[in-house]
Amino acid sequence: MADLHIINHPLVQHKISLLRDKNTGTKEFRELVSEIAMFICYEATRDLPLKEIEIETPVAVAKTKVISGRKLAFVPILRAGLGMIDGVTALVPAAKIGHIGIFREPDTKEAVKYYSKMPDDIAERDVIIVDPMLATGHSAVAAIDEMKKLGVKNIKFMCIICSPEGVEKLRVTHPDVDVYTGVMDKGLNEDKYIVPGVGDAGDRIFGTK
Ligand code: URA
Numbered sequence: 734m735a736d737l738h739i740i741n742h743p744l745v746q747h748k749i750s751l752l753r754d755k756n757t758g759t760k761e762f763r764e765l766v767s768e769i770a771m772f773i774c775y776e777a778t779r780d781l782p783l784k785e786i787e788i789e790t791p792v793a794v795a796k797t798k799v800i801s802g803r804k805l806a807f808v809p810i811l812r813a814g815l816g817m818i819d820g821v822t823a824l825v826p827a828a829k830i831g832h833i834g835i836f837r838e839p840d841t842k843e844a845v846k847y848y849s850k851m852p853d854d855i856a857e858r859d860v861i862i863v864d865p866m867l868a869t870g871h872s873a874v875a876a877i878d879e880m881k882k883l884g885v886k887n888i889k890f891m892c893i894i895c896s897p898e899g900v901e902k903l904r905v906t907h908p909d910v911d912v913y914t915g916v917m918d919k920g921l922n923e924d925k926y927i928v929p930g931v932g933d934a935g936d937r938i939f940g941t942k
Pocket of ligand 1: 931
């Protein structure tokens with residue numbers, strides 16, 4: 734069963750409160766999404782393997798650690814996931830970025846993939862999929878399906894707010910994928926928005942409403 738990691742750090746919780754406010758404008762919303770993504774990414778990368786190396790300091794030779802092993806790729810789900818990329822690449826600048834486009838079919842709310850462009854070596858990388866809102870879980874499942882089809886072995890899913898329904902959907906369909914989130918909200922409304930949530934994260938990041 735996939736683990737759910739809720740990042741209860743006070744800075745994350747404070748910034749999520751600012752994000753929720755309907756009076757928070759586009760500029761601040763975008764900055765907050767990026768900052769929160771950075772904090773959650775800090776936890777999502779906690780298990781990166783290290784190897785010991787020797788470095789000469791001005792004083793002596795130090796046995797010290799650097800990240801080693803498989804390389805990382807971030808995959809934002811278009812379009813709201815793009816808002817998290819600045820924050821996560823601030824922590825892991827060498828990571829490559831793949832893009833996956835998925836939209837919710839308005840009537841059925843089913844996920845429809847319309848775009849996928851990945852680094853050539855994606856199968857050799859560990860992948861963290863990012864999307865600020867894990868609502869029904871349909872988009873997350875479609876993105877994970879695509880990664881597995883491409884041969885990716887180690888996948889994590891990072892969001893800012895999740896619903897119990899979305900987490901349950903991931904547990905059932907992809908029990909090997911851990912979820913990292915800032916908070917779990919009450920549930921979904923009839924339009925499949927997270928309640929209380931933040932509204933449409935994509936619109937609020939890009940100012941399209
Ligand atoms: N996508 C959003 O942007 N907001 C929600 O509440 C659910 C899905």
